[in-house]
Amino acid sequence: MKNQSVGQILQKIGPLLGLIVIMIGLSIMSPQFLSLDNLLTMLRQVTIVGLLAFGMTFVILTGGIDLSVGSTLALAGALTAGMMASGLDPILAVLLGVLAGAVLGAFNGLVISKGKVAPFIATLATMTMFRGLALVYTEGRPVTGFTDSQFFDLIGRGYLFGIPIPVIIMFVIFFILLFILKKTVFGRHVYALGGNEEASILSGIKVNRVKIGVYSLTGALSALAGIILTSRLGSASPNAGFTYELDAIAAVVLGGTSLSGGRGWIFGTLIGALIIGVLNNGLNLLGVSSNYQQIVKGAVILLAVLLDRQKS
Amino acid sequence: MTQPIVEMKGISKSFVGNKVLNNVDFEVLPGEVHALLGENGAGKSTLMKILTGIHSRDEGEIYVKGEAVEFNNPKESEKAGIAVIHQELNIIPYLTVMENMFLGRELKYGKTGVTNTKKMKQLTKEYLQQLGIDLDPLALAGNLSVGQQQMVEIAKAISVNAEMIVMDEPTAALTDREIERLFEVVDRLREQEVGIVYISHRMEEIYRICDRVSILRDGEYIGTRDTKTVEYEEIIQMLVGRELGTLYPERDAEIGEVKMKVEGLTSDAFHDINFDLREGEILGVAGLMGAGRSEIMQSLFGYRAIESGSISIEGKPVNIKKPTDAIDAGIGFVTEDRKEQGLVLSMSVKENLSLPNLKGVSHQTVLSEKSEKELVDDLVKRLNVKMAGQNQEVRMLSGGNQQKVVIGKWLGINPKILILDEPTRGVDVGAKKEIYHIMNELTKQGVSIVMISSELPEVLGMSDRILVIHEGRIGAELKREDATQEKIMYAATGGE
Incomplete structure (x- = not known):
C-alpha cells in the first residue's frame, strides 16, 4: 500500500464502506438482520454468485467478459446430476462436472483468442448454446432423485463447526484465487494483458494461453457453483443460473474492478457479492416485494458507479 | 511596438x-x-x-x-x-x-x-x-x-x-x-x-x-x-540550468565478432534485407518515416511475419516466429511507441520492469517478492529512474523516465542484442544524454545495439555504422567516419 494517494486508498475501501453502511442501515430497520443465523444464511446465498463473480473478475481483468457463466452453471449441474443418476461415484461425478465446466470455458477461450472473436459476442453465443445443451440433456425437466450420497448432500447443505460448507468452499477458493492473482506469474500476466495487450505480447507473454486460462478457470468455478446449487436443491434444473451472469458482473463492478481491464482486485469482488447478498437478504427480511427489490439493486449499482466516477 | x-x-x-x-x-x-x-x-x-x-x-x-x-x-x-x-x-x-x-x-x-x-x-x-x-x-x-x-x-x-x-x-x-x-x-x-x-x-x-x-x-x-x-x-x-557537456558519449566499446547475421529478409513491407551486427556495435538505421525500418525490426523480433530470409545469432540459425522466440534468443526490443507498445500504463514501475523477466524472479510460477525487488532495485539504479517509488504507476513518470523503464525491461533478460526504435523520441535533453550513456555502457558489456532514429544528429553521434533504408531496401551502408547528414539524406530519398 506504499505510494498511494488518498484518492486511491478511498477508491479501494469505498466498496467496504458501502457494505458497512448498508449493513448498519439494515440492522437498524430489522433487528433479525444481525443474528448469526441470518448472517450465515445470507453468506450461503452469496456463494453461488460469489463463485461466478470470482471467475468473472479474472476475465474482466484481462479486458474480457463472460456472459455464459449462468448457462455453464446449469449445464455442469445437470451433467453432474446425470452422471450420478447413471451410477457414477459422486466424488468422481463432481470432479468430472468441474472438468466439464473448465472445458466449456476453454472453448470460450479458444474462440476468443484463436478465433479473435470479441468476448461479448463469443460468450453471448455460447451462453445460448450451453443453455440449449442443458435443456437438451435434461429434456427440459429438472433432474431429481439422482443420489443418496452423503458426500454430495454435504456440498450444498452441510455444516462444519456451525458454518455452512458452501461458505467454507467459497472462502477457500477466494484465498486460492487471491494468491494466484497476487503471487503468481499467471496473475501478473492477467493484469498485464488487461492493461495493454500489445505491450504484453511484445514482452513475451503468451496472451492466448492466458486468455484460455482465465475462461477455463471461470468455467470451472461456474460448474462448481452449479454443483453446490444442485446439492442444495436436490435437483438440477436446466433453467438454473438464469441471468446470474449479470449479478456476477455487477458484483465485480461494485467491487471497483474496471470493465476496461487491467485494474481491480478480487477482494473488491467479494465485497461486491456481499453487497448484493446483503441487499437481497435485508430487503426480504423487510418484506419488500421482489419487484421493488430489483429497482433497489439496480439503483445501488448505479449509485456505486456514479460515486466511483466522482472520485476519478 | x-x-x-x-x-x-x-x-x-x-x-x-x-x-x-x-x-x-x-x-x-x-x-x-x-x-x-x-x-x-x-x-x-x-x-x-x-x-x-x-x-x-x-x-x-x-x-x-x-x-x-x-x-x-x-x-x-x-x-x-x-x-x-x-x-x-x-x-x-x-x-x-x-x-x-x-x-x-x-x-x-x-x-x-x-x-x-x-x-x-x-x-x-x-x-x-x-x-x-x-x-x-x-x-x-x-x-x-x-x-x-x-x-x-x-x-x-x-x-x-x-x-x-x-x-x-x-x-x-x-x-x-x-x-x-x-x-x-x-x-x-x-x-x-x-x-x-x-x-x-x-x-x-x-x-x-x-x-x-x-x-x-x-x-x-x-x-x-x-x-x-x-x-x-x-x-x-x-x-x-548547467553545462551539459557533450551530448554524445565517447564511443569506446570494443567491437568484436559478428553477433547476428540477417540474410535475404523479405516481407510485404521490405525486400532482401542483409546485414551483420557485431558484438559491442551500435548499428544506426536511418531512413524516412514509412521506409520500412520499424517493420524490419518488428520482424526480427517475431512480431511481424516474414515471407523469406534467415537470421542467425552467434553462428547458429534461429527460427523466430513470435516475440517469445526472440526473447529466448536474447533479443530485446524497445518499441517506437512506448505508451501503446512498451508499457502497461496501469501497472507500477516495478511490475513493468519485471514483466519480461517473470520466469527469472519466480519459483514454479510463484513470484518471489525478494528476487523481484532485487532485480528491480538493480535496474532502477543502473538506469537512474526518477520516481516516487517502485510501486508508483508508470504513467505518472515523465517521458524520459518512462523510456528508461522500457529500456530497463530488456536489461533484465541480459540481452545479446537490443533493438531500439526511436529511443529518445519525446524525451528531454537531460534524459537523452543519460540514455546515450546507457547505450554506450551496454555495448562495453558486449551488447549489440540496433538503433532506428529519425534524428540525424543522433544517428551520426551514436552509430558505429549506419544503414540507410529506402522504400523497403537497404539504400546505403555508411561507416561512421564517412557519414554526413547529406549522404544519409541522399540515400534515404533514393538519391533524388
Missing part, C-alpha cells in the same frame, strides 16, 4: 501545494512563431492549459490584444481566437474532411436541420487552399496520413478565425516531407499575421522556423531569446 496577440504576465500555479509555475511571462506577437521550450515537467503544458482555460491560474494576468481576459474553459479561449493543435489530433476517422471541419457548427439551410453540404464543401476547399493544401473535402479523414489530418486541423483553426495557434510537438509523427509541408503552412500563417506558439524538443526545427524562443525550467521563466542571435549552447544551458 506591435501589440501582442496574447500576453501572459506573472502567471503562477500550484497543484496540491506543488508550485508548477512561478511568475512566468510569455507573449506572442502577430506573425510571430514563438517557440516554448522546456524539459518534460518544466511547465509548458500547464502554461498552455492556463492560457486555454483548462486550468485556472493562482496569480497573474492574461491579455488578449491588450484586454484582460478570464477564460473558464477552452470554448471561451477559442472564441477569443486561440486554437490548439494537440499532439493527439482531434480528428474523427469515420467522418469526411468536410464533416470534421464543420463538426458542431454545421451549416444549414435556414433554421432547418438539413445540412448545406454544397456550401460546406466549397468553404472547406477554400480554407485548405488558403494553406496551399489540395485535399478532397469528401475524403474520409481516417484514410489521410497523419500530416494531412494535421493540415485539416490547422485549416479548421483558420476557419474559426484563430489569431493564435498553439502547436504541441507538431512534427512528432510526421514524415520528413510532411514536415516540409508543415513549415510551408507555418510560413503562410506567419504572412497572414497569425501568431504561433511552437512546442518542440527538436532544436533544428526551432532554429529553422521560429523567430523567438522562450525557455521554462522547473516552472520558472528563464528568458526569451531571438533565434537569429542565440547560440545553441546558450539555449541548452538555459534549459538544463
Whole structure:
C-alpha cells in the first residue's frame, strides 16, 4: 500500500464502506438482520454468485467478459446430476462436472483468442448454446432423485463447526484465487494483458494461453457453483443460473474492478457479492416485494458507479 | 511596438501545494512563431492549459490584444481566437474532411436541420487552399496520413478565425516531407499575421522556423531569446540550468565478432534485407518515416511475419516466429511507441520492469517478492529512474523516465542484442544524454545495439555504422567516419 494517494486508498475501501453502511442501515430497520443465523444464511446465498463473480473478475481483468457463466452453471449441474443418476461415484461425478465446466470455458477461450472473436459476442453465443445443451440433456425437466450420497448432500447443505460448507468452499477458493492473482506469474500476466495487450505480447507473454486460462478457470468455478446449487436443491434444473451472469458482473463492478481491464482486485469482488447478498437478504427480511427489490439493486449499482466516477 | 496577440504576465500555479509555475511571462506577437521550450515537467503544458482555460491560474494576468481576459474553459479561449493543435489530433476517422471541419457548427439551410453540404464543401476547399493544401473535402479523414489530418486541423483553426495557434510537438509523427509541408503552412500563417506558439524538443526545427524562443525550467521563466542571435549552447544551458557537456558519449566499446547475421529478409513491407551486427556495435538505421525500418525490426523480433530470409545469432540459425522466440534468443526490443507498445500504463514501475523477466524472479510460477525487488532495485539504479517509488504507476513518470523503464525491461533478460526504435523520441535533453550513456555502457558489456532514429544528429553521434533504408531496401551502408547528414539524406530519398 506504499505510494498511494488518498484518492486511491478511498477508491479501494469505498466498496467496504458501502457494505458497512448498508449493513448498519439494515440492522437498524430489522433487528433479525444481525443474528448469526441470518448472517450465515445470507453468506450461503452469496456463494453461488460469489463463485461466478470470482471467475468473472479474472476475465474482466484481462479486458474480457463472460456472459455464459449462468448457462455453464446449469449445464455442469445437470451433467453432474446425470452422471450420478447413471451410477457414477459422486466424488468422481463432481470432479468430472468441474472438468466439464473448465472445458466449456476453454472453448470460450479458444474462440476468443484463436478465433479473435470479441468476448461479448463469443460468450453471448455460447451462453445460448450451453443453455440449449442443458435443456437438451435434461429434456427440459429438472433432474431429481439422482443420489443418496452423503458426500454430495454435504456440498450444498452441510455444516462444519456451525458454518455452512458452501461458505467454507467459497472462502477457500477466494484465498486460492487471491494468491494466484497476487503471487503468481499467471496473475501478473492477467493484469498485464488487461492493461495493454500489445505491450504484453511484445514482452513475451503468451496472451492466448492466458486468455484460455482465465475462461477455463471461470468455467470451472461456474460448474462448481452449479454443483453446490444442485446439492442444495436436490435437483438440477436446466433453467438454473438464469441471468446470474449479470449479478456476477455487477458484483465485480461494485467491487471497483474496471470493465476496461487491467485494474481491480478480487477482494473488491467479494465485497461486491456481499453487497448484493446483503441487499437481497435485508430487503426480504423487510418484506419488500421482489419487484421493488430489483429497482433497489439496480439503483445501488448505479449509485456505486456514479460515486466511483466522482472520485476519478 | 506591435501589440501582442496574447500576453501572459506573472502567471503562477500550484497543484496540491506543488508550485508548477512561478511568475512566468510569455507573449506572442502577430506573425510571430514563438517557440516554448522546456524539459518534460518544466511547465509548458500547464502554461498552455492556463492560457486555454483548462486550468485556472493562482496569480497573474492574461491579455488578449491588450484586454484582460478570464477564460473558464477552452470554448471561451477559442472564441477569443486561440486554437490548439494537440499532439493527439482531434480528428474523427469515420467522418469526411468536410464533416470534421464543420463538426458542431454545421451549416444549414435556414433554421432547418438539413445540412448545406454544397456550401460546406466549397468553404472547406477554400480554407485548405488558403494553406496551399489540395485535399478532397469528401475524403474520409481516417484514410489521410497523419500530416494531412494535421493540415485539416490547422485549416479548421483558420476557419474559426484563430489569431493564435498553439502547436504541441507538431512534427512528432510526421514524415520528413510532411514536415516540409508543415513549415510551408507555418510560413503562410506567419504572412497572414497569425501568431504561433511552437512546442518542440527538436532544436533544428526551432532554429529553422521560429523567430523567438522562450525557455521554462522547473516552472520558472528563464528568458526569451531571438533565434537569429542565440547560440545553441546558450539555449541548452538555459534549459538544463548547467553545462551539459557533450551530448554524445565517447564511443569506446570494443567491437568484436559478428553477433547476428540477417540474410535475404523479405516481407510485404521490405525486400532482401542483409546485414551483420557485431558484438559491442551500435548499428544506426536511418531512413524516412514509412521506409520500412520499424517493420524490419518488428520482424526480427517475431512480431511481424516474414515471407523469406534467415537470421542467425552467434553462428547458429534461429527460427523466430513470435516475440517469445526472440526473447529466448536474447533479443530485446524497445518499441517506437512506448505508451501503446512498451508499457502497461496501469501497472507500477516495478511490475513493468519485471514483466519480461517473470520466469527469472519466480519459483514454479510463484513470484518471489525478494528476487523481484532485487532485480528491480538493480535496474532502477543502473538506469537512474526518477520516481516516487517502485510501486508508483508508470504513467505518472515523465517521458524520459518512462523510456528508461522500457529500456530497463530488456536489461533484465541480459540481452545479446537490443533493438531500439526511436529511443529518445519525446524525451528531454537531460534524459537523452543519460540514455546515450546507457547505450554506450551496454555495448562495453558486449551488447549489440540496433538503433532506428529519425534524428540525424543522433544517428551520426551514436552509430558505429549506419544503414540507410529506402522504400523497403537497404539504400546505403555508411561507416561512421564517412557519414554526413547529406549522404544519409541522399540515400534515404533514393538519391533524388
